[in-house]
Amino acid sequence: MLARAARGTGALLLRGLNILIPVLDRIRYVQSLKEIVINVPEQSAVTLDNVTLQIDGVLYLRIMDPYKASYGVEDPEYAVTQLAQTTMRSELGKLSLDKVFRERESLNASIVDAINQAADCWGIRCLRYEIKDIHVPPRVKESMQMQVEAERRKRATVLESEGTRESAINVAEGKKQAQILASEAEKAEQINQAAEASAVLAKAKAKAEAIRILAAALTQHNGDAAASLTVAEQYVSAFSKLAKDSNTILLPSNPGDVTSMVAQAMGVYGALTKAPVPGTPDSLSSGSSRDVQGTDASLDEELDRVKMS
Secondary structure (H helix, E strand, C coil), rough: CCCCCCCCCCCEEEECCCCCCCCCCCEEEEEECHHHHHHHEEEECCCCCHHHHHHEEEEEEEEEHHHHHHHHCCHHHHHHHHHHHHHHHHHHHCCCCHHHCCCCCHHHHHHHHHHHHHHHHCCCCEEEEEEEEECCCCHHHHHHHHHHHHHHHHHHHHHHHHHHHHHHHHHHHHHHHHHHHHHHHHHHHHHHHHHHHHHHHHHHHHHHHHHHHHHHHHHCHHHHHHHHHHHHHHHHHHHHHHHCCCCCCCCCCCCHHHHHHHHHHHHHHHHCCCCCCCCHHHHHHHHHCCHEEEHHHHHHHHHHHHHHH
16 A cells, blocks of 8 residues: 655645646655565664673564655654664663573563654654664673583582482481381390290299199199109100101010000109108108109100110
8 A cells, every 4th residue: 555745735645536736746755554674784782781782673663644754754764763773772771781681572662662652753653673683792702601601510510419418318318217227126126035035934934833733733642643644644655756756766575565664654653752752841842843853864764774675
């Protein structure tokens, strides 16, 4: 879409039929209402921290009022370009070098607002502004690279130290858990040993009580007969186990005569019961202990005698 301004009358010619008076009227300005793209030339700008930058950009604008664009300014594109450059230098002077790279969008928005405020009387509206390239001096670029490398080394050192700390914490925690488990195991072992000692003590008490009951039973009526029967049973049981402990089988001269074996066992018990009769309860208990020990010794002698026979 084109808009034409006629010289002489100062009238604006729009689309459709327009009548011009020859010699007096002629087309002087032709304005395009499409969006216009203008390259902003590279320029020097100084940041807040006194770093000189070379920066260029692209400007997008549109003519909103062809009459103002024709008669309000001599060269609208040149005027907008110069305004964009001066606004860019002004905005860069408010920012440090680090913020220039981080706040490019806000910088573009600030330039667009400044251009629209100044170009409103020209009938021009700036749609957007984009920074193309930012060139940093070589020394500053080297310093930035060194800063980046230092920051990366710092992060690597921090990560390594954190890894070392985590490793030390894990090792210490492992040792702590190992000590706790070792102490618990030792405690359990002591509890088991105490339980075993209690069991041995209970067994000893039970055996002592059995000996006391046996001694009391022997002093009663027919105690000798009961003891004789018990000794005979033990003798027969011991004789039946002789061939189970080894490959050697020992047999008496008359293995079929069970009566003689029982009589022999009873004779052993009778020989043992010929010990002095205890007179007091204390001597009874001590005598009973000696009788039991003598009985075991006599049984061993009798077994040896059977083996020899």
